[in-house]
Amino acid sequence: MIRGRAVVFRDNVDTDVIIPARYLTSTDPKELAKHCMEGLDPNFPNRITPGETILVAGKNFGCGSSREHAPLAIKGCGVVAVIAASFARIFFRNAINIGLPILESEEAASRIREGDTVAVDLATGEIRNETTGEVFKAQPFPPFLQEIIASGGLMNLVEKRVKANS
Amino acid sequence: MGMTVTEKIIAAHAGRERVLPGELVEVTVDVMLANDITAPLAIKEIEKRGIATVHDPQKIVLVADHNTPARDIPSAENVKLMREFAKKHGIPHFFEGGQVGIEHVLLPELGLVVPGDLVIGADSHTCTYGALGAFATGMGSTDIAAAWVLGKTWLRVPESLKFVFSGKRRPFVTGKDLILFVIGEIGVDGARYCAMEFEGPVISELSMDERFTMTNMAIEAGAKNGIIAPDEKTLKYVRETGTPRQPRIFTSDPDAEWQKVFTVDVSQIEPQVAFPHLPSNTRSVYGIPRIEIDQVVIGSCTNGRIEDLRMAAAVLRGRKVHPRVRLLVFPGSPKVLRQAEEEGLIRVFLEAGGVIAPPSCGPCLGGHLGVLASFERCASTTNRNFVGRMGHETSEVYLVNPYIAASSAVAGYITAPDKL
Numbered sequence: 001m002i003r004g005r006a007v008v009f010r011d012n013v014d015t016d017v018i019i020p021a022r023y024l025t026s027t028d029p030k031e032l033a034k035h036c037m038e039g040l041d042p043n044f045p046n047r048i049t050p051g052e053t054i055l056v057a058g059k060n061f062g063c064g065s066s067r068e069h070a071p072l073a074i075k076g077c078g079v080v081a082v083i084a085a086s087f088a089r090i091f092f093r094n095a096i097n098i099g100l101p102i103l104e105s106e107e108a109a110s111r112i113r114e115g116d117t118v119a120v121d122l123a124t125g126e127i128r129n130e131t132t133g134e135v136f137k138a139q140p141f142p143p144f145l146q147e148i149i150a151s152g153g154l155m156n157l158v159e160k161r162v163k164a165n166s
Numbered sequence: 167m168g169m170t171v172t173e174k175i176i177a178a179h180a181g182r183e184r185v186l187p188g189e190l191v192e193v194t195v196d197v198m199l200a201n202d203i204t205a206p207l208a209i210k211e212i213e214k215r216g217i218a219t220v221h222d223p224q225k226i227v228l229v230a231d232h233n234t235p236a237r238d239i240p241s242a243e244n245v246k247l248m249r250e251f252a253k254k255h256g257i258p259h260f261f262e263g264g265q266v267g268i269e270h271v272l273l274p275e276l277g278l279v280v281p282g283d284l285v286i287g288a289d290s291h292t293c294t295y296g297a298l299g300a301f302a303t304g305m306g307s308t309d310i311a312a313a314w315v316l317g318k319t320w321l322r323v324p325e326s327l328k329f330v331f332s333g334k335r336r337p338f339v340t341g342k343d344l345i346l347f348v349i350g351e352i353g354v355d356g357a358r359y360c361a362m363e364f365e366g367p368v369i370s371e372l373s374m375d376e377r378f379t380m381t382n383m384a385i386e387a388g389a390k391n392g393i394i395a396p397d398e399k400t401l402k403y404v405r406e407t408g409t410p411r412q413p414r415i416f417t418s419d420p421d422a423e424w425q426k427v428f429t430v431d432v433s434q435i436e437p438q439v440a441f442p443h444l445p446s447n448t449r450s451v452y453g454i455p456r457i458e459i460d461q462v463v464i465g466s467c468t469n470g471r472i473e474d475l476r477m478a479a480a481v482l483r484g485r486k487v488h489p490r491v492r493l494l495v496f497p498g499s500p501k502v503l504r505q506a507e508e509e510g511l512i513r514v515f516l517e518a519g520g521v522i523a524p525p526s527c528g529p530c531l532g533g534h535l536g537v538l539a540s541f542e543r544c545a546s547t548t549n550r551n552f553v554g555r556m557g558h559e560t561s562e563v564y565l566v567n568p569y570i571a572a573s574s575a576v577a578g579y580i581t582a583p584d585k586l
Contacts, residue, residue: 065531090304
């Protein structure tokens with residue numbers, strides 16, 4: 001179970017506002033985190049409590065670039081999960097590959113308000129708004145995606161496969 | 167039930183007779199691309215795990231096209247990391263310096279992608295190669311790192327959307343306008359997770375350069391891939407690259423299943439302008455208020471090919487850029503630059519008062535060469551106009567075709583050549 005306070009964003013939050021291209025010469029999540037959401041909300045760092053924030057957004061979250069620096073920056077801020085009405089597909093893959101928990105639920109995204117306390121269960125896809133008592137159901141991931149998440153990211157699985165073959 | 171071209175290519179690479187939309191499949195990959203922004207993350211992932219070999223160095227392509235020639239010490243270090251990785255693993259396709267062009271202009275030109283290929287790239291505009299009748303899609307660095315090691319990746323078979331273009335194009339209406347119009351109609355998530363297939367008499371008439379422009383922007387509608395089935399024009403283009411690789415021709419069956427079919431009468435389309443801050447905020451150039459601009463960019467993986475430069479030069483020949491405007495021209499590759507020079511286009515740009523930049527991604531993503539200051543406005547042939555895309559958060563990008571970009575540079579505000 002993951003728990004955090006909600007920070008809410010609009011539809012179509014793109015990778016250029018999540019982490020502008022001028023910072024992409026770094027691959028360090030902590031460094032990237034300093035500029036996360038800079039283009040959209042300069043006050044973003046004040047809305048975040050590392051380890052206790054869940055990002056909630058509208059549809060098409062993470063649209064645009066393939067830069068993995070975007071989920072890395074979000075994870076680097078200490079965001080524990082992202083809930084969106086829908087995700088852009090490259091961002092979806094990237095988040096899973098680096099072990100940033102994400103859930104897709106249109107209903108949860110439209111009902112959760114800034115500051116609500118939210119608990120999510122990745123295995124069942126259950127999202128509970130503890131402030132209002134509402135419960136939402138996201139589609140749980142297929143088993144092989146759960147395996148990637150449980151392994152702590154795609155490269156851990158790849159490493160296992162390489163070592164098994166050698 | 168038949169299959170679409172996208173389904174056929176995925177099935178062929180999954181070792182299957184057929185695949186259905188929604189299925190998750192493991193596929194072998196023909197080309198695995200990364201650039202100087204995305205490759206360093208992939209390389210570090212592999213090296214920190216002590217993985218000593220890649221699956222097949224011939225299939226890896228590394229292009230240092232974003233922050234090059236190096237913008238600062240960190241970007242120089244990133245390219246160095248790529249160079250050393252290429253050397254260590256014997257990767258023949260590593261491009262920098264005078265060999266470098268924008269990856270999505272360079273790879274087709276060099277014959278590194280052929281029809282029927284399955285291509286993944288750590289760059290969202292990898293979908294460009296769909297114009298060759300290949301399945302090509304963007305991913306992140308970790309996915310690419312995994313594929314470099316395994317030679318395989320996983321895919322969810324996309325639902326296919328068909329866009330049929332017919333009618334007669336009006337003056338100054340290009341492939342760019344057709345795709346901007348479609349994105350305006352369906353929205354930036356209108357094709358999310360889907361394949362966009364373009365067909366019809368207008369697509370047959372389009373040059374390869376204009377087809378690349380259209381498939382390039384499929385990602386701007388959220389699509390997994392854009393694709394145009396190969397025809398004689400495609401095969402001629404591929405033959406002329408001199409590639410030793412054999413094309414495989416796949417086309418959609420007449421009874422293929424489409425999630426939706428859109429028909430577009432191009433006779434109704436005027437040159438488009440996508441207003442800030444989404445590529446879907448499109449309007450006709452003839453119906454907009456006076457928008458004064460500070461910069462014009464002609465180039466990028468969307469419109470940095472030779473025909474794009476010809477269009478721009480046709481407007482700029484014998485004219486001068488407005489004194490307030492900076493005109494930046496970025497040829498998409500060394501070949502495009504050489505050809506533009508031979509045809510006298512470079513001279514036209516210089517005489518008009520333009521700046522010629524080296525083949526690179528340049529200002530498209532606001533990192534290097536031609537970054538916008540606060541409240542500046544740019545008319546650009548690039549593909550994205552998100553907040554802060556080309557620089558300061560208060561700057562604005564208007565997406566247009568090369569004709570409109572060139573005439574706007576002359577006028578100092580966004581306008582079409584016939585209004586100059």
